[in-house]
Amino acid sequence: MTVLQKKTDNPIEHLTPEDIELIGKELDEIRQGVVDSRGESDARYIRTVIDVHRKIELGSRAVLLASGFAPAWVVGTIGLSIAKILENMEIGHNILHGQWDWMRDPKIHSTTWEWDMASPAEQWKHSHNELHHTYTNVIGKDNDLGYGIMRVDEDQPWTPMYLGQPLWSFINACFFEYGIAAYDLELGAVIAKKQTGDPEFRRRAKQVLAKIGRQVRKDYVIHPLLSGPNFLSTLTANFVANVVRNLWSNSVILCGHFPEGVETFEKKSIDGETRGEWYLRQMLGSANISGSKAMHILTGNLSHQIEHHLFPDLPSNRYAEIAPKIRDLFQRYGLNYHTAPLPQQVGSAWHKIIRLSLPNGWLQNTTARNLPTQLVKLWKMTTGKPRVRRALLREQAALAAA
């Protein structure tokens, strides 16, 4: 993949500026339709989800008090995993987007909500709502693209370090909430620029550490202690539930922007971007997951990533309703509405992670028969002098192009 502007078969070449503005107008109308009809049933929906979450969490924690008994451990861990997933995805993420601010309920409001997650709500809202949702899929602007540690595009030069990408992507997925917290802090950049003494950074780092402290104390000290003799088994249950939730949310987020075929954009392409063009970038830069209603709820309706990116502040329960209209719009303007079942999207995203961890073209050029020679070449590219590496990189790219 390469940024849309450098593609030979640009998927938006057939659209005139007028088309793009018309798309924008239609989308504004769809949005207004939902805004005008938000009401009691939507309010009831989010309150029900919150109510169900609290009861599942309470029930699971109670069952885990007896976690020394194996079936209790299993039931409690499954319950707690589901509760944590609901809390982060359909509840936390969406409330923090301001999707429910219109209810004017101070208890369900983006400015008062805090979630079961290492990153404090306030910091996450900045990096997610303001940066990621504004600069979606713009290379160099949207840090969600690879979270600053991954090679996400063919145009990014390959170095041997990227061979470890699949492994650290997996580790990042397991401890995703901490990855997000570090990312919201822009920890990597701050360390690289040696700005760790900056008072603003220190204030925010303190905030994160305090939040992590409360989270860790709850899951790994207080609840295990309450379980008495079952201290260790409750601790492992909570750990597993956190990892399950992390793997799940990481998978859902990978599916949103990372599967093959989702477009990325050049930095300068967004200079003077109109509302219509912004909409178009969201349409091409997101991918949906198809599936059951339960799956949609557990992904926080990020399975409707395209609809969510077009209208991040509309109530999540309404995305399914507007999805057919959006799909129709894609069709009428000859655009690719990217949707597939979860295993396929996750597979596609991981395939891309692995492909980009290798030199451009290497995976494509490799067959069962030439595997030994390809491995030798990869070894040379990894350990050889820069001149050797450059020659071999050119060779792989040329081979793939041919």
Add this chain to the structure above:
Amino acid sequence: MTATVPRPSSARPALRTLRDRALRWAELVTTPLLPADYLDLVHPLRAGADLRGRIEAVLPETRDAATLVIRPGADWRPHRPGQYVRIGIDVDGVRMWRAYSITSDLGRTDGCFTVTVKAIPDGKVSNHLVRRAQPGTIVQLDQATGEFCLPEQRPAKALFVTAGSGITPVMGMLRNHPELTDVVLVHSAPTAEDVVFGAELRQLAAEGRIRLVEQHTDTAGLLDAAAIAELVPDLAERATWACGPVGMLEALEEHWTAAGIADRLYTERFRPTVLVTGEGGTVSFTKNGTTLEADGATPILDAAEEAGVLMPSGCRMGICYGCVLPLREGAVRDLRTGEVTTAAPGDGVLVQTCISAAAGACDIDH
């Protein structure tokens, strides 16, 4: 043994401290949620919870008025007759707050209080409460407040002048102050059927507890201050409480002032009088990050809530100062007087957002 000043029993505060301490410990277990978030699932009306109430019954009064019987949370403090309570109710999923006079007898044994609501045309909340509110609904409450009450030293002679739903605080007083022996009530309503509490008032009149003058305005027209003076010749000897439309109250105030007895007139308003409007402007909330366009006739409070900003609020008529926020820069206009308040950059002029509209661009610290 030495004499000591009697102290109020410390049992309750001690219990409260214990409860607060226990909740702080429980927070370690529930973080990032609060123990209250879980307790609310089972007992939203418990002591220590945010003050709420449950609608127990909706009793029709007239074709467009109904009495709501509300069971308040444990921390509710008894009201003084004539006071009002602010109620927050979700209408079409949106939390809205309105003030209603409490009409019930303090001697009720069921622990409930009542408010009586008249549906006004296009009134979102009043129509919802009168026509659609269901028993079992939880509403948000503030403690009862207001100064439209009888003094400790009861007046020997009282006059009440009311119109429409203006009867509600007065009904609250009549039900709770049987010690008032010389009472005249002048009440205006479109027709006899529209008189809220009509049967009860006529009963009181029949028993001789009050003298009731009903003015049915559909047929007899509006009652002016001079006509009231004619109806109640000993008006100057009476302490007067008036509640009704702004126009009526202003006419009464003028008449009483002219007669030199303005200090004997007490009035209750439920809406600010919008006198002066002008050009609006862009309002920015510096902490919240929201920016909105507000016209010159809409209170900043309403415009901000419409845009999804959580705002502090209170009486919504410029009395309680519960909505005050610092104006860092720009200008706002007081909708009641037209007075423009300006702030230079860096200032923090406190403005009442419920009666202030934008008068140009302004930055509000919220």
